[in-house]
Amino acid sequence: MITCHLRYEIDPARVDAFEEYVTGWVPIVTRNGGVHHGCYLPHEGANDIGYALFSFPSLADYERYRERIRRDEDARLLWKLATRTECIRRFDRTFLRPASPRTEQS
Template sequence: MITCIIRYDIEPTQHEDFAKYARNWGQSIPRCGAKLIGYFAPYEGSSTLAYGIYNIESLAAYEQYRRRLASDPLGRENYAFTQERKFIRREERTFTILVSSPHTPEVNT
């Protein structure tokens, strides 16, 4: 299992646009084959940093997922929405693997 972390640089005055974008992906991403962990918008601190995080089985599964997402009607609509509203200034994807498992239970003292 790999985790894709998308880091967004968004317009600070367009958080509502980003929230709509995130809700749309909340429908499309699972339908197209990835397990969405969630989209995270600025709350405190930076007003421009946001994240999207999902799990997928492998890079090969990711390629299939991307093809399905590109043909998904809501996925295409969401992409057009970002082009029209221009609330995403930059995005970058990082693929990670979990290396801290199994986690050690906390000890209450």
Template sequence: MITVYIRYILDPTKLPEFEQYGRQWLPLVAKYGGQHHGYFLPGEGANNVALALFTFESLAAYEDYRLRSQQDPACQAAFRYADDTRCILSYERSFFRPVFPAAVPASWGEQ
């Protein structure tokens, strides 16, 4: 399993446009086998940083999604929307593998 982390630097005057961009991608990631965990818009603190997290079963599955999304008209429209609105100034992408808890001993639940 691989989780993709994207950190966006945004034009802070175009947060509504970025939110619309994110809403376009939520179903598109699922269309190609990923699980989107959402976009996270600025709240407190920096007003120009947003995050996205989504998971694929493997790096190979993610790479397949990347190739197929380049040919998908809805994905192309989402890319164009970001370009046209200039809501994204830059972004960086990182890949993580999750660590899940081991089975918790029954005695840990006792108080």
């Protein structure tokens, strides 16, 4: 399994637009074989950072998802929303794998 961790730097004056954008990805990820773990908005502390996490069975499955969303109308609408509202200043994408407990043989 591979988990994509997205860290967004957002415009604090446009959190509502960012929330619409980031939560709009949940059904897109799900219908393309991923598991969405949630979207997180600023609450305490920094007011310009948001997160999202979702997983796919493999990096190859994630790459197929990336190909499919290029043709997905809902994804296009979300990209247009982000562009129109300028709610996202920048983002970083990190890929993670689950930690596994070591056995005596490892």
